Amino acid sequence: MQSAPDDEELDSLSIRLVGLDENYPVRLNWNDLGVQFSKQSIVVPGDRLTRSREFIPGHGTLRRTVEAGSGNASFAAGRRQKQNDDNAEDNDEDDEDEDEEGAWELAASVAGRQHVVNKLLCVLPGRSRYAGEIGDVVVGRVQEVASRRWRIDANARLQATLHLSGVLLPGEDLRRKSEEDERAMRAVLAEGDLVSAEVQSVQADGSLVLHTRNARYGRLGQGTLVRVPPALIKRSKTHFHSLPCGVTLVLGMNGYCWCGPTPGQSDVREPLASPADRSEVARVRACVRLLAVNHVPLYDTSVMQAYEVARESPVALLSRPDEQLRVARLVAEQLLTAEVGEAQPGGGGFGLHSGDLISGGALSAVH
């Protein structure tokens, strides 16, 4: 497998027997790269987070009482915080009087990374459905056309909605939508259409309301969708990337990534991409997949680095686990060096924060 296989071999099937090959590579092990996981940052369900009362329990945590003396925690009196509970703080206030005298501690209710914002303590799960935050760029698929709204699968727990008033109709941007618009909704978006949108609000039940009231959002054309765990997408300034290799990549925060050929400037109506373009799209798609499989955070730099590393190898080879590991390992090493280099001048900026890589590594460690 070390020598680059020629087309002949790629054309044929190759089955590999796992178990005989002792070191059959499956996934990137972040420990091999020298990433040290601190015991505090990675937690599994039931792990104690803190005993201090100054923290506010957030998502992914639960509060349990501690019996005096023994130090053992019992779940019975602790109140479980639902993961999608929007108002963890409110609950905290409600419970304040019940728990006044008993000692209690905060424990993790999901496996993931511990995250503290001021006094709010939460655990970000490594693998979950997309929770949604206002302003996030997402990619979704229209499931249903309902009255004055579309129901959209955005990898969230509930179907997201896109209201008719939330879309930009061609030519006319600021006007009331009439009954005719309602009747012609399928002309704008039909069932199965892929759409890039922004999260407008998160409802009380956790369902998302999307809008496409901006020229860069809207229906996606030719291309393919890749699904990755949402936790791997790094939130960045822009999620729409026109890569220099002629590929447009949309990294939706909900874990749906779309890649397609960048439409030509000369003739927009030209529907056909050339085979060379298709193979570039396939390469970028394979890069996104291989990074996701190896739990490397996804953003423009990591995808481009993977693309550069994978440039020489045939695209079909990139779906093989050993090649995926090789590329992902090189990318991870480069990202870690960049991270160390950036830490010297004072950090900040748009570079990679250690938390991002660790969150990636945490996934492989936890799952």
Add this chain to the structure above:
Amino acid sequence: TRQLLSEPERQYIFDSVQDAVRIDGRQCLAYRQAALRLDLLCYATASAQVSLGETDVLVSVREEDNPGATAQQQGSTGSSASSSSSGPVSVWVDCSCLGSGPEQQQLADEAQAHLSSLYRCLRTPTPVFVDILLLGYDGDLLDAASIAASAALMRALPASLLSAQALPLFATVHRIGSQQIVDANQLEESCSMARVTVGVDSNGRLVACQTCGEGSLQFESMTEMIETGVRKAMMLHDSVAKLVARVL
């Protein structure tokens, strides 16, 4: 299961196949790399797991020591009685890992029907149960399941029986536009209008053949696809036999 796709996506996948650059960069007649793991389950006579891309299938083969007890058990369960009465090899497909919707159930039922008919002509001294667990699905389930099942059966059945009767395998060929493709992933399966699944035993004999899909096929293209399927199935046979021989 057919995936909901938008028209441009469908067009893109279709055109990609026509240009012989499939969406994962493979050529039309190339399989994804498969990984085969043997003997994972201690309570089965033999077991095998095949992962073909995201498609992941775990097969356990169990020989019944006490045929009388089996008949009783089969009578009480009822649902699998029909498959066991047709031959001593009975196949059970479980898809609970994929979800419990009607689509998943249909997928499992179809696979079960196809695989039971594939092993119908196989005669074994004791009843053999082939239990198939689908762990992941990304197209080409029949091929993956039959590779795993035949690897497990090779380990489980006595050599004398295997030399007398050749084990069959499935190979599925899809037709998209003017191209034939093998090992279609879920997206390509959603775009395919017609497919031919051939069951070929290790002697190269065609033992089963089925066409499926909304589209129709011309006679020439069907024979072409059957030929491709037989050729690919023989390649699968070769690889599986070589790998299992390495363990024996």
